[in-house]
Amino acid sequence: MKKKEILKTIIREFHASEIPSLVKRDVEVPIASGKIISxxxxxxxxxxxxxxxxxxxIVESTSNKExxxxxxxxxxxxxLTTEELDLILQAYRELYPEIDLSKAFFFFDEIQNVNGWEKFIRRxxxxxxxxxFITGSNSKMLGDEIxxxxxxxxxxxxxxxxxxxEFLSFKKFKITLPQDFYDSKIKxxxxxxxxxxxLWGGFPExxxxxxxxxxxILQEYFDVMIYRDLIERYSIKDTFVLKYFIKRVAETVSKSLSINKIYNEIKSHGLKVGKNILYEFLEYLENAFLIRKIKKKSHSVLRSEFSDRKAYFIDNGILIAINVFEGQDYGILLENLIFRELYRKSKNLFFHKEKKECDFILEDSFPIQVCFDFSDPAVKxxxxxxxVECCRRFNFKKGLIITFDEEDVLNVNGYTFTVVPAYKWLLKKSVN
Structure with missing residues (x-):
């Protein structure tokens, strides 16, 4: 079958199919913005x-799926090759010659799979x-380069x-805040x-x-990300080193990431790999949405730019799939989870490390510590x-301590620290 006929079949199949029942996501996107929505x-x-x-x-408002x-x-x-992308338009026009294309809505899912897609979209x-509307699983292709x-x-x-x-919505569990937290059964x-x-993260399936x-399922996701988004996309030959590198990055969640240390470890095993290759691997992991990095905060922009980094995974399910935990390290899982929520809600995120450490800093806002068990006096x-050190260094007046299930308000050296359970904090609209 010719490619245009295949495209016609695909287009007609979509129009003949029922739209699946959906649980609404908490992301608001304009339908008619005059912009390409990526x-x-x-x-x-x-x-x-x-x-x-x-x-x-759109269908609800226009009653016209075609x-x-x-x-x-x-x-x-x-x-499809770049040159064949126009077949999509030809197939659609031939199927529906009466439709005014200027009023049509075009949805291209994972269009990054075709080289040169940008010119097609621009035209x-x-x-x-x-x-x-376009989607993609590579942050560089649909982010920086766009x-x-x-x-x-x-x-x-x-x-x-x-x-x-959203997880609670998928579970069809409704909660009224803050009243329901006073009901012991609901809590x-x-x-x-x-x-x-x-423990398992938020992948819908x-x-x-x-x-x-x-x-x-999570291990299958991880394998697909490794092979399709890393090995195939970047033509990586040494897959053993790549997998070892990913495991070591996962083991450093919550700590400063040292590429030099990982490089020396790999070298000590008799494996040959350039240090620059490891830096490239790190960039690839970020492009594939496996990880996100944050910088150490400094009054100097230049110093912050060249400072240590910490890496967190985009979902706890990926951490579990990598299987780096000998036990259930809830402290690391909680910190990674809080990072994910901060990344979702905030653009500028840092950490603090001098004599003492602070897990996260929202730029020009306040610091956040994540502590699974805040009852241990030494940990507290x-x-x-x-x-306190972070507040003094950057002139903050307040801070947040996110725990598993402890709640309090602490006044220390003139600073106010709010202690809040993670499940309550995650349900708030704002991060403070």
Missing amino acids: IIGPRRSGKTYFLYQLIST NILYINFEDERLD IYDSITKNI ATSLRGRTLKYKILPLSFK AKVINLFKEYM IIFQPESIKMR KREIKGL
Whole structure:
């Protein structure tokens, strides 16, 4: 079958199919902005279903599904080159010659799979319709690089694995804040659901699976990310070194990441790899939405730029899939989870490390410590000292301590530190 006929089949299949039932995500995207909407995030985080959410909204208002062109570039029947992308428009026009394309809505899922896609999108935007929505699982291709190829024409949105609030919605668990936290039965249920969320993460597909299946699905996700988003995309030959590197990055979550240390470890095993290759691996991991890095905060922008980094994973499910924990290290899982939420809500995130340490700093706002068990006197003393040093260094007046289930307000040396359980903090609209 010719490619144009295949495209017609794919387009008609979409129009004949029912839009799946959806749980609404907490991301607001304008339908008619006059801009190209780019939706980025890790694989399996729900980007396709979010497109369905937008499509459903359009269909409800127009009652015309044929006015929507949806193409998923991960469909195995498609193998389009840059030059063949125009076949999509030809197929759609031939199927629906009566449709005014300037009023049509174009949805292109994982379009990054086709080299040179930017020029195709630019041509559609300039000459056909402004109603364009694209998704991708590579933050560089649909993030940094889109700014140069489609300057001023895009709005970017992130779809990450489920937030805790979205997780509860998927579970059909409704909670009224703050009243329901005074009901011991509801509170106990929230805590149990939070434990599940903290341990397994928020990838939508695993929510209703038994634990044995959850692990298999997460490991499959991880393998796909490794092979499709790293090994294939960047033509990586030494897969053993790559996997070892990823495991070591996972083992340093919550600590400063030392590429030099990992390089020396690899070298000591008799393996040959350049240090620059490891830095490239780190960039690839970030491009594939496996990790995100944060810098050490400094009054000097230059010093901060060349400072230590800490790396966190985009979802706890990936950490579990990598299987770096000998036991259930809830402290690391909680800190990684809090990072994910801060990353979702805030753009500028740092950490503090001098004589003492502070886990996170929201720029020009306040510091945050994450402590699973705040009842241990030695741990409590250490966490507070880190906050006090950070407040003095950057002239903050208040700080936040996020725990598993402890709550308090502390006044220390003129600073106010609010202690809040993670499950309560995650359900707040703001981060403070």
